[in-house]
Amino acid sequence: MSKLDMDQNELTIGRLAEFANVNVETVRYYQRIGLVDEPEKPEQGFRKYPNSTVKQIKFIKRAQQLGFNLQEITDLLELGDSHCHDVRIRAELKRDKISKQIKDLQDMQTALTNLIDTCHTGKTEPKCPLVESLFA
Amino acid sequence: MSKLDMDQNELTIGRLAEFANVNVETVRYYQRIGLVDEPEKPEQGFRKYPNSTVKQIKFIKRAQQLGFNLQEITDLLELGDSHCHDVRIRAELKRDKISKQIKDLQDMQTALTNLIDTCHTGKTEPKCPLVESLFA
DNA sequence: ATAAACTCCGTACCCAGGTACAGAGTCAAG
DNA sequence: CTTGACTCTGTACCTGGGTACGGAGTTTAT
Numbered sequence: 001m002s003k004l005d006m007d008q009n010e011l012t013i014g015r016l017a018e019f020a021n022v023n024v025e026t027v028r029y030y031q032r033i034g035l036v037d038e039p040e041k042p043e044q045g046f047r048k049y050p051n052s053t054v055k056q057i058k059f060i061k062r063a064q065q066l067g068f069n070l071q072e073i074t075d076l077l078e079l080g081d082s083h084c085h086d087v088r089i090r091a092e093l094k095r096d097k098i099s100k101q102i103k104d105l106q107d108m109q110t111a112l113t114n115l116i117d118t119c120h121t122g123k124t125e126p127k128c129p130l131v132e133s134l135f136a
Numbered sequence: 137m138s139k140l141d142m143d144q145n146e147l148t149i150g151r152l153a154e155f156a157n158v159n160v161e162t163v164r165y166y167q168r169i170g171l172v173d174e175p176e177k178p179e180q181g182f183r184k185y186p187n188s189t190v191k192q193i194k195f196i197k198r199a200q201q202l203g204f205n206l207q208e209i210t211d212l213l214e215l216g217d218s219h220c221h222d223v224r225i226r227a228e229l230k231r232d233k234i235s236k237q238i239k240d241l242q243d244m245q246t247a248l249t250n251l252i253d254t255c256h257t258g259k260t261e262p263k264c265p266l267v268e269s270l271f272a
Numbered sequence: 273a274t275a276a277a278c279t280c281c282g283t284a285c286c287c288a289g290g291t292a293c294a295g296a297g298t299c300a301a302g
Numbered sequence: 303c304t305t306g307a308c309t310c311t312g313t314a315c316c317t318g319g320g321t322a323c324g325g326a327g328t329t330t331a332t
Binding site for chain 2: 087111
């Protein structure tokens with residue numbers, strides 16, 4: 001095993017960030033809030049990060065895309081491998097929350113569409129019926 | 137017209153906030169960002185707000201519920217009565233944005249549901265398949 | 273051996289949309 | 303005429319998810 005191979009498993013923060021497609025400052029931020037472990041600082045030189053941290057950050061980013069916030073992701077990671085049932089419960093809760101968000105947005109959409117229709121009817125009104133109906 | 141009637145049309149900030157169902161600090165905040173006009177401070181006593189400000193704040197709150205942010209609401213109010221066509225365009229743009237948000241959330245929902253199904257298949261796995269598949 | 277590039281550390285700042293609070297002035301009721 | 307409730311003003315703080323920066327120290331390439 002060459003020194004180069006070792007290096008790929010012992011990343012500096014810059015390379016870690018590069019592989020994980022995040023900013024270096026983001027990694028430090030995740031460490032600050034306890035979402036990612038910070039390796040001990042060696043006597044000599046810079047901190048070394050294992051390859052697994054790349055995966056962990058990618059996990060975080062995927063979970064964010066699913067609508068989990070960082071606190072929820074922290075909780076998920078703390079649950080870890082052991083409490084599969086709890087993880088599923090959380091995923092289901094999140095799915096339900098998303099359903100509600102969708103419903104709210106659909107209501108907004110409907111209301112907006114109604115307003116826009118109002119606006120279409122009165123062509124050259126002195127006052128915009130859309131604004132008027134929001135005021136009413 | 138009694139003095140009491142006058143008072144109802146000349147509100148203090150506290151009564152304004154009460155009628156508009158917002159916090160006094162929120163009114164001040166809206167004034168700070170130029171969303172609501174701040175009346176001149178009289179030589180003697182406190183500022184007086186016209187009843188129309190109540191309507192204006194309620195408009196803001198309704199528009200927020202439709203997904204407009206305060207900057208967009210500022211723009212809408214500046215357009216005022218005159219440019220009905222522009223108002224309609226903005227409403228349509230907002231509606232389109234909401235459509236996209238709904239689509240994104242539906243994608244999240246699908247992804248979460250798939251993960252939850254994965255979780256159901258492996259009953260008593262040593263590692264949670266849901267977490268594993270997020271890591272993969 | 274030196275310069276560029278990187279890391280470390282602490283702290284400050286960004287966004288939106290407010291909320292909180294201190295200290296002073298003012299108003300209204302009893 | 304005093305007491306309690308309200309207003310005014312300025313400034314600081316909050317949440318979430320980062321980003322920026324300054325002045326070290328360290329490493330790597332030439």
